[in-house]
Amino acid sequence: MKTGEVRKILLKEKLDAVILFNKSPMFQYFVAEEFDHGMMILTRKANYLFLSPLYAPKFPGFKVIQWKRFKEDLQAFIRKNRIRKVGFDASNIYLRQKKFLSKLFKAKDVGDQLVALRETKTPEEMARIRKACRITDMIFKGIVKNFKSFKKESDVAKYIKVTALEHGADMAFPPITASGKNAVTAHHNKDSRINKGFMVLDFGARYKGYCADMTRTVYVGAPKIKDLEIYSKVLRAQKSCIEKAKIGLNCGALYDHAVKMLGSDAKYFVHGLGHGFGVEIHEAPSSSPKSKDTIKKGSVITIEPGYYNPKTGVGIRIEDDLYFGKLGKAEVLTKSTKNLIIIRR
Numbered sequence: 002m003k004t005g006e007v008r009k010i011l012l013k014e015k016l017d018a019v020i021l022f023n024k025s026p027m028f029q030y031f032v033a034e035e036f037d038h039g040m041m042i043l044t045r046k047a048n049y050l051f052l053s054p055l056y057a058p059k060f061p062g063f064k065v066i067q068w069k070r071f072k073e074d075l076q077a078f079i080r081k082n083r084i085r086k087v088g089f090d091a092s093n094i095y096l097r098q099k100k101f102l103s104k105l106f107k108a109k110d111v112g113d114q115l116v117a118l119r120e121t122k123t124p125e126e127m128a129r130i131r132k133a134c135r136i137t138d139m140i141f142k143g144i145v146k147n148f149k150s151f152k153k154e155s156d157v158a159k160y161i162k163v164t165a166l167e168h169g170a171d172m173a174f175p176p177i178t179a180s181g182k183n184a185v186t187a188h189h190n191k192d193s194r195i196n197k198g199f200m201v202l203d204f205g206a207r208y209k210g211y212c213a214d215m216t217r218t219v220y221v222g223a224p225k226i227k228d229l230e231i232y233s234k235v236l237r238a239q240k241s242c243i244e245k246a247k248i249g250l251n252c253g254a255l256y257d258h259a260v261k262m263l264g265s266d267a268k269y270f271v272h273g274l275g276h277g278f279g280v281e282i283h284e285a286p287s288s289s290p291k292s293k294d295t296i297k298k299g300s301v302i303t304i305e306p307g308y309y310n311p312k313t314g315v316g317i318r319i320e321d322d323l324y325f326g327k328l329g330k331a332e333v334l335t336k337s338t339k340n341l342i343i344i345r346r
């Protein structure tokens with residue numbers, strides 16, 4: 002994706018190439034596949050993958066060079082293409098790789114400029130994100146339908162993983178299936194039997210390298226009136242933020258709006274309101290307190306207010322994925338119902 006944009010960075014920074022190693026999420030972003038082997042060398046003229054002879058992939062727009070003797074072949078390539086000054090992604094590189102680069106080249110960190118390319122999505126990326134969201138919705142439907150067969154939180158997590166695989170996807174991150182007082186920990190990860198009370202289900206499929214991220218909170222057992230009230234409050238806040246979100250809006254202001262909507266309960270809202278996502282589950286823009294990021298045309302973000310009360314043991318989070326393809330209202334990509342689902346036990 003967007004390798005053409007790299008040429009602009011090369012010209013602006015007077016670089017001969019950008020070199021990426023497999024650890025960088027930019028690597029998969031550019032080949033647009035879940036492939037992470039070897040070195041990527043993006044020059045002003047062409048895109049290369051410098052690979053061991055074990056691999057012979059075909060990626061549109063890339064020339065594959067299989068080395069026979071790594072060092073000699075790389076040096077020959079560098080000489081032939083007159084590569085002296087290179088850009089690299091400093092946040093996603095092993096120390097030994099960085100040393101390797103600085104021994105051979107004058108190296109400059111262009112990580113921020115590369116990451117910025119991912120802040121707005123291409124139609125091709127959106128097709129994958131939409132599919133990841135559709136699979137995520139399908140999984141949620143299945144969870145509700147099969148809930149009676151789950152005994153432990155890990156049974157639900159297993160169902161999520163297996164169902165994703167059955168649909169040609171995997172996981173954007175390890176699913177959170179937190180029931181009862183476990184839901185008070187926003188990122189609960191210990192397994193237990195399914196407790197009565199609210200159960201937070203936070204998961205997302207990853208389809209062809211692209212993430213979805215959705216949270217639904219269901220109720221196991223018989224909710225009390227005050228349970229229904231607090232759920233409604235979080236839901237109202239979430240819907241109101243979706244209404245408010247639009248291109249050009251500051252993400253810090255959007256967070257402030259969630260706090261305003263939660264009122265006196267905002268003290269139980271302990272994380273950011275949302276985040277961009279794509280090849281990684283957390284990307285720009287970030288809707289955290291005082292964020293300077295703005296929503297752009299082509300941005301995707303999550304909106305996920307929550308309520309975590311350690312005194313009452315109530316944890317609630319409701320999260321959707323939004324896309325800003327055009328002016329006006331955001332498109333909500335995750336379509337699972339947000340009416341409270343009550344599972345009698």
Ligand SMILES: [Mn+2]
Pocket residue numbers: 214303305320
């Ligand atoms: Mn999220």
